[in-house]
Amino acid sequence: MATAVRLDDAERSHLRQLVRTTEPGRRAEPAPTSHDTVRPGIHRLLEGLTDLPAYVFNNRLDILAANPLGRVLYSPLFDDQAEPPNSARFTFLREAEARRFWPDWPGFADYAVAVLRTEVGRHPHDAALTGLVARLPGARHPRAAHRSCRLHRVMESISVVLKQNKHSPSIVSACE
Secondary structure, three states: OOOOOOOOHHHHHHHHHHHHHHOOOOOOOOOOOOOOOOOHHHHHHHHHOOOOOEEEEOOOOEEEEEOHHHHHHOHHHHOOOOOOOEHHHHHHHOHHHHHHHOOOHHHHHHHHHHHHHHHHHHOOOOHHHHHHHHHOHHHHOOOOOHHHHHOOOOOOOOOEEEEEOOOOEEEEEEOO
């Protein structure tokens, strides 16, 4: 099947993971170890980045830590005091504001969908992750970024992504 639909290596790996999670008799895998804390060394690294906005996020796109410039640059994501800042929640639940904030909203929506779909495939029993996706109808079928649902690309783990923001460049780091 993978050959017929011309899947690349990352997509084949993702497909194998999905098949393994649905095999009869396979025990449910435990929820993954939480990546909701940031090591002291990463905090020191963020503090040392004084001329560049930076933040650290986990597999649910929760922002776990940010340096002062990162908090200023991404301040709209930090506005919701009820919940930790989350890029996907901001992108889909505060869409009008997110469209003004992200210079390429459809591109970021595609990115968020790809990350969440990959992580749900890797960790289908992670209640926090599946709960987040359930709250984000746009992540399942975004109207304006609807082409995301047709994407077959699967993103491998990201260690550091340099992302251009309309305000300035910033470092975005995944916490794995």
